[in-house]
Amino acid sequence: MNTPAAFTLSDVSKVYSNGTVALHNLDLTVHEGQFVSLLGPSGCGKSTVLRMVAGLGKMSSGNLYWGSSSQRKLAYVFQEAALMPWATVEDNVALPLKLAGLSKSAAREAVQEAIALVALQGFEKAYPRELSGGMRMRVSIARALVTKPEILLMDEPFGALDEMTRSKLNSDLLNLWGQKQWTVVFVTHNIYEAVYLSNRVVVMAARPGRVVADVAIAAPYPRTEEFRTTPLFNDYCRDISNSLSRAAGQTAALHPSDSVSASVVNQPA
Amino acid sequence: MNTPAAFTLSDVSKVYSNGTVALHNLDLTVHEGQFVSLLGPSGCGKSTVLRMVAGLGKMSSGNLYWGSSSQRKLAYVFQEAALMPWATVEDNVALPLKLAGLSKSAAREAVQEAIALVALQGFEKAYPRELSGGMRMRVSIARALVTKPEILLMDEPFGALDEMTRSKLNSDLLNLWGQKQWTVVFVTHNIYEAVYLSNRVVVMAARPGRVVADVAIAAPYPRTEEFRTTPLFNDYCRDISNSLSRAAGQTAALHPSDSVSASVVNQPA
């Protein structure tokens, strides 16, 4: 019952020029409309995966195949806020629209909406240096959402946010995703968040970075706060937590490819 | 049964030059050896509190009093990693020691220890741009811990780390704190983390930033992983979560000082 593949990373390796093997023979297919969370120990190559998908930097080997959508319809929330220090919040958020050729007035409404989504009304004219860390990250999120992307890559977007804002943005994101049938790849360190949001959780192990678990979260959308209290939710969390521990252990394995095949590889719903 | 005050913020206000009222008549006394967590919505002034305590930037009004220790014995993990891009991991971590006048060889052992603590062995000679986001943050943590500070200010230090690393660092931090009787002020968005780690949780509300709840966590140390599953733990979490919701509501209150006095102010054990 799979939808068509949005993109496929096939046998991808990435060796940085200083010799660090960030990814090693990684295979990953993400299907259209999936909400995939990517978990793994710090430095295991999650950001590198997103960068490869976004076409930032060359792969050392392997291929990236696109389905019907393409890199063109992609938005990316970087791990760092990456705002232009010389531009106001408004202008930072408007950037993707400006680059797409929209006039300022045409962009205004979408920008206002995106800023409202991350609750930064009143700060339109502020410069990044006048914002708190979390606010900066929210500007970055608004900038990604403003384009109405088909594919959304998010690298720990909510890590710097308080629980309230975070859960608000979680449900906002789910709503948007439900409406638009986006494909989302979401890096997070929060297992609960991953399970709550996604219909698939991919766990990576470190150096060389590779997929060690791929868990389908078979719970229906829309998901309410109650979902968080169900036994199913807790089971998934425990399951993934275990995978993560195993992933940490496996890092030291001498033949990483062996252990990959031994891990549970579920297909998404 | 209070220990002497490590420092007291008395009636502190901070108005940034663009007019943002970041803190408004804030009072906060932290006692020696306390582990205080600071929670609050994004942009409520948590980082500003830490900056005031660290003496970075002038207060608009109010005072900061020091007990027997002083600003001199302070270490600060900034919200951003703030590494020197031209220096290797090793040199970044060694910086505070170098500034304190230690010779390179004298510093070496402490640096090695700090790097091991954040599990970055093997990356001593790497430059910050060669690290992942979480690794960079860990360097920043190592830099703060390397000085063996009496007072430790940490601004969301573990936000960018995976659960495994996070809980390892959590327990490492608790161990260190238990041994050295540090005073810790710890900003986090993770309620569980806050309750697990601290003997006091302070909740702030936003614009103007002020304290709306001050909860003592009356659980003995050392705390084990089991503590996380006790009803007490859950009660505290729920309590604080409620305070946070209320804090969010109170932000719109016209006379914030009224609502401050109405909130529960507990004294730490």
Add this chain to the structure above:
Amino acid sequence: ASQAPTSTEAPASPAAGASPASGELTKITYGTNWYAQAEHGGFYQAVATGLYKDAGLDVTISMGGPQVNGTQLLMGGAIDFFMGYAADAIKAVEEGIPKVTVAAIFQKDPQILMAHPGTADSLEDLKGRPIFISSSANVTYWPFLRAKFGFTDDQKRPYNFNPGPFLQDKQTAQQGYLSSEPLAIKKEGGFDPVVFLMADYGYEPYSTTIECKRELVESNPDLVQRFVDASIKGWYSYLYGDPSPGNELIKKDNPEMTDEQIAYGIEKMKEYGIVDSGDAQVKGIGAMTEERWKSFYDTMAAEGVFKPETDYTQAYTLQFVNKGPDAYKV
């Protein structure tokens, strides 16, 4: 240009009579070697009094300056005639540059050395003492002085047209232009320096000459002749007539030039016979002779300034001058 009273006489020189009647004026630019001053007076006078116009020429005078390279401007066609210098003309032959001296207005080079009063009676006395000279002296009179008076290179001090350092130190000497620096020193320093005109010590190049491309001499000798004649007439008029029309133009080009300086310049030119002495008194202003070129060449070649094999006769032509003073009477 200002329309000074023009002469009523008909064209005197037959060679010049060819075209002025047609009314079409030929545009000509004459490049000088410095900011406008009395030493350029004859040319300005010829402009001011319409002498060039009578010869069918519309002459623009383009001032030189301390670092303006006239020969390149001449050969590149930016100017048609250039105020040259005999030494330079012979150098041009050596380098294969086809320019020719067609008239020599100054029989004596006004180049001088000055010393503080009472410190020297003749050039020999300057031996061993610091002398401020400009860098161009290295290829003109300095080798001559070195050879003739035993001056040495360690005496040289850089002169950048600021006589202050000379005033400061009584033991020093300095180069100058007869009619310029001595007056400045008298006015600002309050004393009359001792002046040694190098022409009086055997250094005898023609100077303030008229040069043009060889090509022009060959293709349009008539034009050259008209320019030379009108210029010489200008000089007669400037020296012996009323110089004020020329002076007005000089002051216009060089606003810092004072009447006092101009008067001093004219006086010195006359006193030392810079323009009208020797051959010029017989053959008219602008006169040149084979002998004089040869003796200058020989002197300088002996000091190694010129190569022994140089055909210095290529440097000039006598075709346009030596017509006798009467030929230039207006």
Add this chain to the structure above:
Amino acid sequence: MDNLFDVPRQPEASAPSSESGQPSQLQRLLSPDILAPILVGLLMLALWELGVRLTNTPPYILPGPILVLQTLVREWGTLFPSLLITMKITLFAFLAAVVSGLLVSVLFTQSKWIERSFFPYAVILQTTPIVAIAPLIILWVRQLVPGTASTFVSLVICAWLVAFFPILSNTTLGLNSADHNLINLFQLYRASRWQTLRYLRLPSALPYFLGGLRISGGLALIGAVVAEFVAGTGGTSSGLAYQILISSFNLQIPRMFAALLLTTVLGILIFVLLTMLSDRLLRHWHESAVRREN
């Protein structure tokens, strides 16, 4: 939960003590920011005067500032028109340098190849003595621009040669220093070359560019002066170089210093204006101009 954040920021003035609104014009002029450099300037002049008097230096070597100022006042009628001419050359050369420096540096950042291949040769423009190539410039310009404008154009070209390189060099450096994350972002959104340039590289390069301007402003001025020495003008269209040279030649050293004072003041003025421009453009975001509160 939306109103969690919506207490609007008051858009107040950014001066911390601006309770009573903007400081008056007079107050601003009397602020220490302006007074301090003026005092230092006066102090230097006083020291100069004192030095000249104590050592009994004659005015034809080094005149004291009082004498220079007196001379300046007396000769204002001739020096001021010259100043205007030098200013005009400076201005044109500076503008030409800014435009060309910007354009070429933009060209350089379009490809590492172009930069590598041509940058080292750009330095030729700077290291060739103007004296040596002035005749060539004059000849060429004369062929392209006949008439009286030709001298002016030659002068501007000579001065431009001097002012060009620092802008090129600094701006190229700046264009290459854009933040890597932002470059990625622009790449991601398929920004065209022009967009990346316009919205990313140029703003990033601004501090460097403005630094280049400050260097080139002075160089354009000195270039204009030197150009006049080598390309020669005279009469009514002559600039300060002519006045300096003639004064020196005539031993009117106080007058020479008066002319030098004018170039100096012009140079300082250019510098101060460019610094103010720089502060204005960067004050919102660049470390060198932002007033940090912590």
Add this chain to the structure above:
Amino acid sequence: MDNLFDVPRQPEASAPSSESGQPSQLQRLLSPDILAPILVGLLMLALWELGVRLTNTPPYILPGPILVLQTLVREWGTLFPSLLITMKITLFAFLAAVVSGLLVSVLFTQSKWIERSFFPYAVILQTTPIVAIAPLIILWVRQLVPGTASTFVSLVICAWLVAFFPILSNTTLGLNSADHNLINLFQLYRASRWQTLRYLRLPSALPYFLGGLRISGGLALIGAVVAEFVAGTGGTSSGLAYQILISSFNLQIPRMFAALLLTTVLGILIFVLLTMLSDRLLRHWHESAVRREN
């Protein structure tokens, strides 16, 4: 769990394709990085030769490069010693400018007051025509340094005047551009002024400083040449300026161009060396020099 991260990085060479180790010296010389600019240089020379031939420009206006090279070879015996002398002056002036520029800019960043008060006057050094103040410099130097060294010192001072300001200006800008978070960090750890300078401000300023060097390198050279024009006396210890002037006086235009070619090559060499230095010092961390892989 400690060994979660401890797979050590292999400290390999940073060239991506360096499987076979370091490229050989020859390979490196033949790399496009080096070849491209050389080709461009040759192309420009060819165009120059062609232009001269096609327009039939006589050598006394503009000699072609072949003639210039021939002349250079023929006159090598006199030109090369001059080159060495000019190089020596350039080097001393450059070093003096580097040291003084660095020191003064450090002084400036110690207090906004000092910077505000003195920076505008530093521009005077740049905008004063050397011609005008050379006599003063020579007089002063002669009083302090008697004997033959005095001319050399005067020349170095004149050239230094030209090279000083860009380093000062750029370094000051760089020192003021240190990252604010890092400044806070240093403040927190009670870093002394000297430590903040040494470990924070100077490294931050490095890219700007090196940019300033690239500008000043060329300026020191042209400063040396100009200085010799105005303060040199000729003779055996004379540099390229003297050769240029004398060739020009002697109407030996090809020889003049040969001397110009030497200054040009020297200028390019200085530039290339400084660029290499810059790449080397910044390649680990600054955007302008890092080779990014994504």
